[in-house]
Amino acid sequence: MSWEKVFFALLIFPGLLYAVPTAWLMLWLERKFRARMQGRIGPPFYQPFFDFVKLMAKRRVLRPSFDSIFMMGLPLVSVSAGLLALALLPISSDSRGFAGDLVLLVAFLEVPSLCSVLAGFASRSIFGQVGATREAILSITYNLPFLTAIVALAYSAQSLRLVDIAASPAGGVRALAVLTICLCLPVKLRINPFSVSNAEQEIYSGPATEFSGPQLAMWELAHGLEWVALTGLVVCLGLTFRTGTWIGDFAIYTSLSLVLVILLTILATGTARLKIQQAARFYWRWGMGLSLVALILGVFPDIERFIR
Amino acid sequence: MNIFSVLLKNLRMGPATLRFPEEVPYPKGFHGPVKIHTEKCICCGMCAYVCVSGAVRVAEHKDNCEWVYSPGLCTFCGKCVSVCPVEALHMAAKSAPSYFNTKALDEVHLVPYSPCPECGRPTPPVREVLRAKAFKGVAPNVLVKSLICQRCRQKDSQRALVSIQVKGEPPPSRSDK
Ligand code: SF4
Ligand code: SF4
Numbered sequence A: 001m002s003w004e005k006v007f008f009a010l011l012i013f014p015g016l017l018y019a020v021p022t023a024w025l026m027l028w029l030e031r032k033f034r035a036r037m038q039g040r041i042g043p044p045f046y047q048p049f050f051d052f053v054k055l056m057a058k059r060r061v062l063r064p065s066f067d068s069i070f071m072m073g074l075p076l077v078s079v080s081a082g083l084l085a086l087a088l089l090p091i092s093s094d095s096r097g098f099a100g101d102l103v104l105l106v107a108f109l110e111v112p113s114l115c116s117v118l119a120g121f122a123s124r125s126i127f128g129q130v131g132a133t134r135e136a137i138l139s140i141t142y143n144l145p146f147l148t149a150i151v152a153l154a155y156s157a158q159s160l161r162l163v164d165i166a167a168s169p170a171g172g173v174r175a176l177a178v179l180t181i182c183l184c185l186p187v188k189l190r191i192n193p194f195s196v197s198n199a200e201q202e203i204y205s206g207p208a209t210e211f212s213g214p215q216l217a218m219w220e221l222a223h224g225l226e227w228v229a230l231t232g233l234v235v236c237l238g239l240t241f242r243t244g245t246w247i248g249d250f251a252i253y254t255s256l257s258l259v260l261v262i263l264l265t266i267l268a269t270g271t272a273r274l275k276i277q278q279a280a281r282f283y284w285r286w287g288m289g290l291s292l293v294a295l296i297l298g299v300f301p302d303i304e305r306f307i308r
Numbered sequence B: 001m002n003i004f005s006v007l008l009k010n011l012r013m014g015p016a017t018l019r020f021p022e023e024v025p026y027p028k029g030f031h032g033p034v035k036i037h038t039e040k041c042i043c044c045g046m047c048a049y050v051c052v053s054g055a056v057r058v059a060e061h062k063d064n065c066e067w068v069y070s071p072g073l074c075t076f077c078g079k080c081v082s083v084c085p086v087e088a089l090h091m092a093a094k095s096a097p098s099y100f101n102t103k104a105l106d107e108v109h110l111v112p113y114s115p116c117p118e119c120g121r122p123t124p125p126v127r128e129v130l131r132a133k134a135f136k137g138v139a140p141n142v143l144v145k146s147l148i149c150q151r152c153r154q155k156d157s158q159r160a161l162v163s164i165q166v167k168g169e170p171p172p173s174r175s176d177k
Helices: A003-012 A016-035 A047-057 A065-088 A103-120 A127-158 A162-167 A174-190 A213-238 A246-270 A275-299 A301-307 B002-013 B046-050 B079-083 B128-134 B142-145 B150-165
Strands: B034-035 B057-058 B066-067 B089-091 B107-112
Touching: A003 A016, A003 A065, A003 B079, A016 A047, A016 A213, A016 A246, A016 B002, A047 A213, A047 B046, A065 A103, A065 A213, A103 A127, A103 A213, A127 A162, A127 A174, A127 A275, A162 A213, A174 A213, A174 A246, A174 A275, A174 A301, A213 A246, A246 B002, A275 A301, B002 B089, B034 B066, B046 B079, B079 B089, B128 B142
Parallel strands: none
Antiparallel strands: B034 B089, B057 B066, B066 B107
């Protein structure tokens, strides 16, 4: 990877210049679609942008200096992790990546959740602490199937490179693994029925309760970037073909991500929040089951051939 | 999967939200601000007497009475409406608009007195409704007395007393048929 390519990926596509507006678009789409399904009007499409600008202009709450470093630093780290994760996605066929970028991607995807746990405790609000505890517990439950699915993918493609995995032939392993990752999306995005950690109306907004102004704006942005990165990951790994042209890949990738946002919104609107035990049971039973099957099929490809 | 059919229905029907000038219809019998028909009021003051929040005040003057109402104090309980003997009060079918100043919506209505048929002095009006209610089955020669002022009424009863007790004449009968 040459330096120009790295900068292009980080700053233009699928990094900053593309990801931030798309993040706002996704946040808007989710809110609008949910509103329409609930018989409300919903916000105009520039609303997330206005929210961001307004939050940025707000006065900062004075806190002890170490606290404010934490409270501004954590959301910033989340935003950067989201951007870095996006830059790694093998969207077009001419992206090369490097050996081990899969591991890096998984790590970056986990950073926002980790930051939000830390932020919940750093904010010293009891709601933040309850939310952070829940986030930490959930992160253990969903990461088990998520990581197993990733391992299955990597094993069956015999590579830790995202491009190789994306280019590997479609099959049972890949389908099951991508399905498991899909299952993990709602909990990673903290939406219903797995909105346990930021449970609004129950513990205000969990780890983000004490955040306001620019800090909250950064959290919102980080959340939007998580949407872009996670839907993008599913599309990149789930889609077996590339058009070959840069613009074609871009169009397919963006539109499929938006479709995924709509599907997730339907799920979120149609369901109610589960208890943390129920969520954990779901992921350990179904998520784990699916990903284990994927892993076994990945390790012993003969089984799949035998079934066929 | 009933919830998803509900969501689909909502999606098809579009938002149920009403844009500003539109509003949800008020239910029947809604307790809005109190309104008065001054041509029915008899200045009896019952409404002011029952109003616990002091939103209605009735002040008597020489040739009219003042009915003062402050929606800012009113609790819209409807008590005044139910006690008014002549049904001069009713409640609007819409809620009162919001104001920063409680006095902004205050209303003052003047109820003019009518002249006494005997002495011509202004006197609180007596309406047909009340006469029909209070003087039911009373002889017409007594019924005309219902319109006279308080002073004339006192004079009248004193005269009657004198004629009975001093002159020994029979009292004007109640049912002079
Ligand atoms: S509605 Fe109730 S509170 Fe309002 S003026 Fe009448 S008696 Fe008073
Ligand atoms: S509004 Fe009714 S109750 Fe009030 S003073 Fe007039 S007649 Fe009496």
